[in-house]
Amino acid sequence: MSLLLYGHPFSSYTQKVLIALYENAIAFEFRLLGPDTPEYIGQWLQRWPLGKFPLLIDGDHSVVETSIIIEYLQLKHPGPVQLLPGQPMAALDVRFHDRFFDLHVMSPVQHAVAGALTGDDGKRDEARGFAVQKLELAYAWLESQLPGRTWASGEAFSLADCAAAPALFYADWVHRISDDYPLLLDYRQRLLQRPSFARAVNEARSYRHLFPLGAPDRD
Structure with a gap:
């Protein structure tokens, strides 16, 4: 089966x-x-x-x-791409970054989306404002971590990048990543060019009208 x-x-x-x-x-x-x-x-x-x-x-x-x-x-179901390293401390770093993207990038995005889904303009604006504050903090921290790294936890694509790809994809729709964060912008672009994520993005393209904050005409 x-x-x-x-x-x-x-x-x-x-x-x-x-x-x-x-x-x-x-x-x-x-x-x-x-x-x-x-x-x-x-x-x-x-x-x-x-x-x-x-x-x-x-x-x-x-x-x-x-x-x-x-x-x-x-x-x-192991394959050639090891998404969690075998070395315990390296695996811990990957798990940390995985949690960072889920909790500190994707969660604010979901908060903004939930506010928009209420249909109440006041709640929509309040939720988006909260998300913007949280995402700015996350963007700044990520920018400080990315020098010398190709992927979230170093040179190997990992579980952390599986979390980062959709989180940063939608976060940029909620609160645009500015030119103040060039390394983060480059990282997001590398994720979009990764064949596995590019496939997932294309498979979801026809559903963009469902994004309650309005999907931008990019990506």
């Missing part, structure tokens, strides 16, 4: 796992969760009633939470 991945191509966290799957050419069946696939929604909620995606199914085994899914793939 092949791997099953429940999610949506426009979801940042679904993209995070898709990058890992594409990096190592791991065969899987994608089950898109949406109004046209109520049977998939039922299967997904039966396996994970907390209602978060993506969800990976490997035989009788369910795996949730994106960082755990990617580590699981490395353990159970």
